[in-house]
Amino acid sequence: MCMTCGCGIGQTLIAGHAIQRPRKPGGEMHYRVREEGAAHAHPHGHTHDPIDFGTGPAGTHAPGMSQARMVKIERDILAKNNGYADQNRRYLSAHSIFALNLVSSPGSGKTTLLVRTIAALNGAHPHLGNQRRGNAAMAGVDQGRLPQCSCRENPLSRRRERVRVVEKSDTVIALPFSGPPVLACGAWLKNTVCVTRGSEAHVSQLIGDLDSAEARTMLDATVARLCNSLEVQPEIVAHDLHPDFYSTRFAQAYAAQRGLPLVAVQHHHAHIAAVCAEHHVTGAVLGLALDGVGLGSDGTPWGGELLYAEGAEFERLGHLAPLRLPGGDRAAREPWRMAAAVLFQLGRGDEIARRFSDQPGAQTVAAMLQRNLNCPITSSTGRLFDAAAGLLGVNEIQAFEAQAAVRLQELAQRHGQVAPLEGGYRIAESGVLDFSPLLAALADCRDAGHGAALFHATLAAGLAEWVEHAAHRHSIADVALGGGCFHNDILLRSLSGRLAAQGLRVLTWQRMQPNDSAISLGQAWVAARKSREGLV
Numbered sequence: 001m002c003m004t005c006g007c008g009i010g011q012t013l014i015a016g017h018a019i020q021r022p023r024k025p026g027g028e029m030h031y032r033v034r035e036e037g038a039a040h041a042h043p044h045g046h047t048h049d050p051i052d053f054g055t056g057p058a059g060t061h062a063p064g065m066s067q068a069r070m071v072k073i074e075r076d077i078l079a080k081n082n083g084y085a086d087q088n089r090r091y092l093s094a095h096s097i098f099a100l101n102l103v104s105s106p107g108s109g110k111t112t113l114l115v116r117t118i119a120a121l122n123g124a125h126p127h128l129g130n131q132r133r134g135n136a137a138m139a140g141v142d143q144g145r146l147p148q149c150s151c152r153e154n155p156l157s158r159r160r161e162r163v164r165v166v167e168k169s170d171t172v173i174a175l176p177f178s179g180p181p182v183l184a185c186g187a188w189l190k191n192t193v194c195v196t197r198g199s200e201a202h203v204s205q206l207i208g209d210l211d212s213a214e215a216r217t218m219l220d221a222t223v224a225r226l227c228n229s230l231e232v233q234p235e236i237v238a239h240d241l242h243p244d245f246y247s248t249r250f251a252q253a254y255a256a257q258r259g260l261p262l263v264a265v266q267h268h269h270a271h272i273a274a275v276c277a278e279h280h281v282t283g284a285v286l287g288l289a290l291d292g293v294g295l296g297s298d299g300t301p302w303g304g305e306l307l308y309a310e311g312a313e314f315e316r317l318g319h320l321a322p323l324r325l326p327g328g329d330r331a332a333r334e335p336w337r338m339a340a341a342v343l344f345q346l347g348r349g350d351e352i353a354r355r356f357s358d359q360p361g362a363q364t365v366a367a368m369l370q371r372n373l374n375c376p377i378t379s380s381t382g383r384l385f386d387a388a389a390g391l392l393g394v395n396e397i398q399a400f401e402a403q404a405a406v407r408l409q410e411l412a413q414r415h416g417q418v419a420p421l422e423g424g425y426r427i428a429e430s431g432v433l434d435f436s437p438l439l440a441a442l443a444d445c446r447d448a449g450h451g452a453a454l455f456h457a458t459l460a461a462g463l464a465e466w467v468e469h470a471a472h473r474h475s476i477a478d479v480a481l482g483g484g485c486f487h488n489d490i491l492l493r494s495l496s497g498r499l500a501a502q503g504l505r506v507l508t509w510q511r512m513q514p515n516d517s518a519i520s521l522g523q524a525w526v527a528a529r530k531s532r533e534g535l536v
Contacts, residue, residue, distance in 0.1 A: 170226070171511055173201040173521060176280040179531050183223065183234035183254070184523035185247040187267065187294075187516040191219060193247075194520035195226040195234065196528060201277065202226055203512070203521050210246040219250060236536055238263040238523035240270075242295040261536050263527040267294025268305045269314040270522030271482030271514070276309070277525040278510045279480075284310035285507070286317075286476050288467055290491075291483035291515075292332065292382035301325075303380025306431065306470055309480070312529035317470050318431025322377035323387060326365045331383070334397050335404045337365055338383050339390025342439045344369040359396065381485045384435065384459075391442040392451045408452045409488050415449035418457050425462035433466045435459065456490045464498035471504055480507040482522075484515035 177199060184194040191207040204222045208215045227234065237260050239251035255262045265273070271294075272287030287307040296302035297316070304320030324341040331337040336359055340352045349366055356362040368375055382405065389395040389404035394411060398404055424438040438458045445451035467479055479499055486492050486508070496506045512518040530536045 170205060171203040173203065173277060173511065174280075175199045175201055175277065175525075175528070176282060177528070177532065179528045180235040181230075181232040182236045182238060182524045182527045182531075183227070183251070184238040184265075184520040184527060185219070185223075185240075185251040185254075186520035186523070187240055187270075188242065188245045188247065190516040191215070191247060192517050192520045193219060193222055193226065194524040195223075195230055195232060196524050197230045197232045201521055201524050202230060203518075206517055216246050216250075219247065223250075223254070234258075234260065236261055236263060236527045236531060238265055238527040240264070240295070240519070240523070241266050241297070263523070263530055263536060265523040265526045266297055266314070267519065268296075268302055268307060268483065269309060269526065270519045272307055272309050272314070272480045272522070273525040274512055274518035274522035275480040275482050275507050275509060277521055278512060279507050281478060281480070281507065282311075282529075283478070284308065284474070284476055285478040285480045286467060286470055286474070287314070287480045287482065288463065289483045290381035290463075290481075290485035292485075293378065293380055296379075301376065301378040301380060303378060303382055303483075304384065304433070305379065306433075306466060308470075308474060308476075312526050312533055312535055317474075318433060318466065319379040320381060320384060321432050321434035321436065322379055323383050324369060324372075324375040325378055325383065326368050326375050327361075328374055328376060332386070333401075334359075335386035335390035336362075336396040337390070338387035339396075339443075340365050341369060341375070342387045342391060342436075343443065346436065346440050346443065348443070356396070381483070385485070387439060388442055388451070388455045391439060392445060392448045394448050394452070405485070405488065408455060409490055411449045411452035412456045412490055415453040418450065418453045420458040420461035421454055424454075424458040425465075427462075427466055427469065431470075433462055435462060438462075456488075456494065460491055460494035460498060463495055464502075467499060467504070468502050471502075477503065478505050478507060482509070482514055482518070486514040 175196070179196065182194075182196040186192050186194070186207075188211075189209050191210050192204045193207070194201055194203045196202070204226060207218050207222060210216055210219065234254075237251045237255040239245070239248045239262065241264050242248055252262065254260070268287070268289035268291070271289040271291070272285065275287075276282075276285060285308075287305070287309050289302075289305045289307060291303050293301045293303050296305075302319065305316060306318040308315040308317050323338065324345070325331040326337045326341055327334075331341070336356050340356060340362070343349060343351050343355070344366070349369060352366040352369075353362045356365075359365075367373075382402075385405040385408060389408050392408075395404040395407050421438055421441055424435065424441065426434045426437070428434065435458070438455065442451050442455060445454070471477065471479065481492070481496070492508070496508070499506050508514070509518065512521060527536065
């Protein structure tokens with residue numbers, strides 16, 4: 001590995017000799033520096049200047065070098081390492097990449113740690129028995145880029161440099177009141193469970209997506225572990241509105257076996273409730289919940305919601321203008337389909353087959369939209385990002401979830417700030433926020449970087465005006481932001497700044513994340529409030 005940057009590229013020597021440190025627990029550590037201190041470069045772009053090793057008595061740490069000189073060199077190299085590490089951290093964070101520093105001895109558990117971390121990010125939990133199995137598990141990982149999380153929400157953010165990806169213990173959230181024990185069973189993606197005891201809410205470490213038998217078994221075991229360790233027997237059980245989620249079915253079975261009351265909590269209400277729980281807000285708030293999907297009270301998929309929340313209840317004040325999902329869930333994986341839906345909505349359906357001629361299903365999708373066949377509607381902000389990416393041609397089919405949104409953010413960051421599009425959105429009296437004018441402009445934009453920046457600027461401006469109108473109408477100064485789209489640093493900063501400039505108090509996550517891992521906390525908060533209000 002390179003002693004100066006720790007990048008692991010190439011092998012280097014001092015005067016042709018390897019230098020070996022004393023043996024330490026866990027194995028031997030070797031390091032080498034290029035012969036005669038020559039300058040060298042690496043494929044990832046940075047170079048290292050020659051190092052002057054000086055002269056000294058032979059037989060110390062290296063031929064012709066004194067021990068004091070060697071110590072000084074080591075300190076200089078460590079200082080350079082720290083500088084490079086700081087640059088790399090900033091770069092990786094800005095590009096929403098999660099990295100582990102795995103410089104250690106063979107057999108020290110590097111592969112096990114890496115595979116388990118990747119598993120946690122992707123909602124899987126492989127059982128690793130030895131190094132060979134670990135290497136086999138890594139065989140399916142694309143070595144060209146680091147893995148992304150398996151949801152719309154990216155787990156990394158530069159915000160206050162607080163990154164919670166893999167937790168070794170549960171998270172304890174202090175509540176402003178005590179109540180009967182509540183078991184909240186969380187969401188489908190990025191599942192956690194929450195158990196309350198007195199004035200504390202104990203949120204489990206990440207269980208992951210509940211699409212595997214292993215994750216479901218882990219949910220069962222986590223509930224038992226939390227209840228046993230806290231020495232509580234839940235008296236209320238909370239769950240998501242979606243009837244087909246494993247977490248919902250588990251909650252229903254658990255409550256039925258014990259004769260406990262059930263509380264169903266709408267997904268986006270839970271997002272806002274989790275923020276209220278962290279901030280001890282018991283009064284009315286406006287909630288802006290932006291994510292990929294969550295079942296709404298009307299049975300349709302929501303994802304761009306403006307809510308009024310107070311106590312255990314909420315009201316939907318508005319939502320993003322609906323977009324069609326040609327092919328249902330498949331549209332969430334193929335942004336070109338969302339772009340096609342926008343073109344059809346703009347009266348430009350005849351462009352679909354030509355613009356997406358490299359997609360075999362383009363003509364079929366155009367026909368589906370024309371006949372309104374298998375094209376459910378959604379108010380999802382995540383799908384709005386997908387539509388923008390598809391229209392700009394930056395991502396037509398996603399290799400991993402949130403790829404389109406991440407790509408848009410990267411392009412916008414590189415391009416720099418632009419002014420919002422004049423007339424880029426409309427706010428109806430019914431509370432619907434429509435970005436059709438913005439999408440029409442993106443459909444004709446030939447500069448993807450400018451289009452991405454324009455999308456972010458106009459989105460933040462439209463959301464801010466939308467919230468400001470509601471705050472004035474309802475005389476509310478507190479605005480809670482929740483949902484995985486707020487992992488987007490540009491959106492979060494721009495929107496928060498605009499709202500604060502209007503005198504509104506912006507509430508965001510503290511110890512939790514804005515994504516679905518916080519849903520169980522929000523469910524527990526709503527159930528506890530219902531209990532206090534005598535509704536359970």
